[in-house]
Structure formats: C-alpha cells, structure tokens
Amino acid sequence: MTRPMTAPRPVGVVWRAAAPPRRRGLRLTRGTELAGAAGVQVALVAALRPGIAGMAVGVVYALSAWAILSAAFRGRRALGPADHVTLTRVVLTGGVSALVTGHLLGGGHAWTLVAVATAALVLDGVDGQVARRTGTASRLGARFDMEVDAFLVLVLSVHVAWTAGAWVLAIGAMRYAFGAAAWVAPWLRADLRPSIARKAVAVVQGVTLVAAASGVVPYAGALVGAALALLLWSFGRDVVWLFLQRERRGSRVSRGRSTDGAGSPRVLDPVAR
Numbered sequence: 001m002t003r004p005m006t007a008p009r010p011v012g013v014v015w016r017a018a019a020p021p022r023r024r025g026l027r028l029t030r031g032t033e034l035a036g037a038a039g040v041q042v043a044l045v046a047a048l049r050p051g052i053a054g055m056a057v058g059v060v061y062a063l064s065a066w067a068i069l070s071a072a073f074r075g076r077r078a079l080g081p082a083d084h085v086t087l088t089r090v091v092l093t094g095g096v097s098a099l100v101t102g103h104l105l106g107g108g109h110a111w112t113l114v115a116v117a118t119a120a121l122v123l124d125g126v127d128g129q130v131a132r133r134t135g136t137a138s139r140l141g142a143r144f145d146m147e148v149d150a151f152l153v154l155v156l157s158v159h160v161a162w163t164a165g166a167w168v169l170a171i172g173a174m175r176y177a178f179g180a181a182a183w184v185a186p187w188l189r190a191d192l193r194p195s196i197a198r199k200a201v202a203v204v205q206g207v208t209l210v211a212a213a214s215g216v217v218p219y220a221g222a223l224v225g226a227a228l229a230l231l232l233w234s235f236g237r238d239v240v241w242l243f244l245q246r247e248r249r250g251s252r253v254s255r256g257r258s259t260d261g262a263g264s265p266r267v268l269d270p271v272a273r
Contacts, residue, residue: 030073037087038066041094048095048112050102058098065090072140080138082131085123086145092120093152100159113159114214120152121206149202150175156209164212164221171205171228174235187246192238201234 028036045058069090073079079087099113127145131137150172157172182188192198208227212220 028078030076030078031070033079033084033087034066034069034073037091038062041065041091044091044095045098048099048116050098051105051107053105054098054100054102054107057101058094061094061097065094069144072144080131080136080141081134082127082136082141083144085127085130086141086148089120089123089127089148089152092116092123093148093155096120096152097155100155103159104162110213110215114210117152117156117206117210117213121203121210124149124203124206149206153205153209156206156213160209160212160220160224164224168209168224168228171209171224171231174231178235178239188239188242190242190245192242195238198234198238201230204230 041062042059045055045062048054048058050058069087073083095116096113099109099116103110103113124145127141128137131141153175154172157168157170161168178188204227208223211217212224217223
C-alpha cells in the first residue's frame, strides 16, 4: 500500500499545527467567594449544633455579613489573599456568635466556643503578614480586619458578662463608642500613628476574654478588669493625642470614595483605630 502523497508547501508559508483550545480556569469572583463563605458559615453553625436560637443567629449573621461585605467590596472583582484569611475569621466569628447565643440559653459547650474563638484569634496574626508578603495591603483590608476583631471581642464580652457582670460589656462596646464619637467629632477620624502598644492591648482583650470564657482560669474577673483598664488607657491615650493634633491636621476628614476598592467608607467603619 503506497503512502499518500503530501502536497508541497508554498514558498514563504510557515505551517503550524492548530493550537488546542484554551481551557478557561475557574476564576472566583467576589460574589462567588462571599456567597460561598455564607454557605460555609451556615454549614459550620449547623455542625456546632448551638440550638434553635443559635442556629437562627448564625443564619442571620451569615446573610448580614454577605450583604455588608458585598457592598464594601463592590469595587473589586475578587478578594485578595489576606482578605480570604480575614473572611475565614468572619466565618469563625459567626460560629462564636451562634455558640454564645446557645450558651446564654442554657445549651452549647464552653470548650467548643473556646476552640473556635481561639482559632479566630490565631488567624488574626496571619492576615496582616499575608497582606505584607503578597503586597496586597490596603486601607480597606485593614478596616475589614479591624471590624472583625471588634465584633469578635464584642461577642466574647457578652459571653463573659453573663457570669462576671455587665461591666465587661464595656470592653466590647468601647470600639463602637469611639466610632460613634467620631461621627460627632470629626477630628477623631484622623489617622493614628502606628503603635505596637495599641496592637498588644487589642490582643490582650481577645486572649483574656477567651481565657475567662473557659471557666478554668483563677481570678478571671480580676484579669478581665485589668484588660479593661489597659483598654481605657489605650483609648484615652489616642484620644488625647488626636485632640492635641486637631489644629494641625484640621477638623475636616474626607468621607469620599476609597481609592483601594472600597465601595464606600461608610459600609465598613473607616475610623482608623
């Protein structure tokens, strides 16, 4: 059997094999990521079994977080690497919220709450490092991280206040009181100078509240009181510094659109503390 004759190639024409069709990889968008996080949130709460009330709180939390973050990140097509870490902390904080609700109504396990809260606190030291190493640090990302921290501390303070007294709520409420005061006094919205002490005090709040929530730490009330005193000192020092700097900086602080992809600075509180 003879081989078929191949047609001669025209001079000057380069023959190339047809390129295989390109396969489009699965690219997650902002909407897909946030919707997926909401689904994981509901699944986590269901696995934790915090009771009917806790489950309801977990579902409401998941839907609220989805709506708020969708508005805050609407200027971005996808979340960054550090945002994914913080989003994981959002899910864990929702689990803590559901467990606290169940515990207040006489159900749930304290050690499960401590484990989930501890995981959220540990990841708090990861997202910032990821942002710096990947070159994706932004004001929006910092606000995102800050607000998750604040809400986790608020939920933990509610849990500890149930047994230690209502005064513990001051720890969780102080961040929001500062934000409310900033709407009345715009000079409080100015950027603060970096402070290792401020970060350390913030870490102390979360660790102390988790330790008190475990119920095995002696003199937990005294420890929480010391943490509150440190927090008062930290906020007081920053307020005094901002007050002294108000004339030089001016009282007008921009509330316009963020330049780093934030849909609106009012969606996530822009108070840079």
